[in-house]
Amino acid sequence: MxxxxxxxxxxxxxxxxxxxxxxxxxxxxxxxxxxxxxxxxxxxxxxxxxxxxxxxxxxxxxxxxxxxxxxxxxxxxxxxxxxxxxxxxxxxxxxxxxRAMVFQHADASLFPWLNVRENIEFGLRMRGMKKKERAEISARYIELAGLKGHERKFPRELSGGMKQRVQIARVLANEPxxxxxxxxxxxxxxxxxxxxxxxxxxxxxxxxxxxxxxxxxxxxxxxxxxxxxxxxxxxxxxxxxxxxxxxxxxxxxxxxxxxxxxxxxxxxxxxxxxxxx
Missing domain, CATH: 3.40.50.300 (P-loop containing nucleotide triphosphate hydrolases)
Incomplete structure (x- = not known):
């Protein structure tokens, strides 16, 4: 407790x-x-x-x-x-x-053409972060959000709960x-x-x-x-x-x-x- x-x-x-x-x-x-x-x-x-x-x-x-x-x-x-x-x-x-927003419907915020890891790393890539550093950060939040083993899946292959985990992990990866x-x-x-x-x-x-x-x-x-x-x-x-x-x-x-x-x-x-x- x-x-x-x-x-x-x-x-x-x-x-x-x-x-x-x-x-x-x-x-x-x-x-x-x-x-x-x-x-x-x-x-x-x-x-x-x-x-x-x-x-x-x-x-x-x-x-x-x-x-x-x-x-x-x-x-x-x-x-x-x-x-x-x-x-x-x-x-x-x-x-x-x-300040980062987590929306009710993850489908509207995840990119369907990117897999779990790529979705989580999207904001980091837009900021010009190097591939190795992105991988280290995304691995941390994949672990934290309970997504290990699902890194290569695309949003269409995930349940609603798993999509929300991806959305939360992506938000956290940007360190708000x-x-x-x-x-x-x-x-x-x-x-x-x-x-x-x-x-x-x-x-x-x-x-x-x-x-x-x-x-x-x-x-x-x-x-x-x-x-x-x-x-x-x-x-x-x-x-x-x-x-x-x-x-x-x-x-x-x-x-x-x-x-x-x-x-x-x-x-x-x-x-x-x-x-x-």
Whole structure:
């Protein structure tokens, strides 16, 4: 059993408690409609959030509440319309390699004409890294992601879970500080999803990366997260509550403590007050 921040090095503990992402009074709106009549739709409003270095943070909320929009803002794919968004104390201007996105559907992100090793090495090759160095890095992450023996397979020869392993390994090979994960396990069957949840916790424990993970699944949130940010229903969505999850890893879905946290979250979403936030 282990828990986050259990390293004996006090300086590491201090780093883990410091913020790597700072969000203050952030808002995002979109204009919709025709040329004659334009309507402004406010997706996010007054979002305040601090993400600690090295933590596994969950954004939890129903579909359409702006979770993916917030993730895209942090990735640099979109620009906020108001407020402040800082990474390492600097405003986000565009996508950078320090922030890497893992998408829900690996099929859309993997190159079908490249095998597993070539997909993992793609970003390294684009940066001009030498073949020997690329091979050393890809071998490390092939091992870490449980892909050994599958290096020469093409995406069409892999299961959904294996494709997601390739996507995660490729992201990690580029050494980002932050992994942004947009419901990356949502398209998998129940058994594969459970296996991948366990694998993701293992990989996070070994790499100490900061993970911001989007889901609408309460059980998944309790299983994975150090902290869980609960988002209100849109429009004008915000993170209205953050729940600390101090359960040790690996987590037992059948334990009393696990079910107490799960029931507390379920109660929030079933409360009439939630729909009037």
């Amino acid at each position: 282990w828990s986050p921040g259990s390293d004996n090095d006090s300086s590491s503990n201090k780093d883990n408690e410091s913020s790597i992402i700072s969000i203050r009074r952030l808002g995002k709106s979109f204009e919709t409609g025709s040329r004659r009549k334009t309507v402004c739709y406010q997706v996010l409003k007054d979002v305040d959030l601090e993400i600690r270095r090295g933590e596994f943070f969950i954004l939890l909320g129903p579909s359409g509440c702006g979770k993916s929009t917030l993730l895209n803002l942090i990735a640099g794919f979109e620009k906020q319309t108001e407020g402040e968004l800082l990474v390492h104390g600097r405003p986000i201007g565009r996508p950078e390699k320090e 500080d932050i992994l942004l994960m947009d419901e990356p396990l949502g398209a998998l069957d129940a058994f594969t999803r459970r296996v991948m949840q366990e694998e993701l916790v293992r990989i996070w424990g070994e790499t100490k990366k900061t993970i911001l993970f989007v889901t609408h699944d309460i059980q998944e949130a309790v299983l994975l997260g150090v902290r869980i940010g609960i988002m209100s229903i849109g429009p004008d969505s915000r993170v209205f509550e953050i729940m600390e999850n101090g359960l040790d890893y690996p987590r037992d879905l059948t334990s009393r403590e696990f079910n107490l946290i799960q029931k507390k979250l379920q109660g929030i979403f079933q409360d009439d007050l939630y729909f009037h936030l």
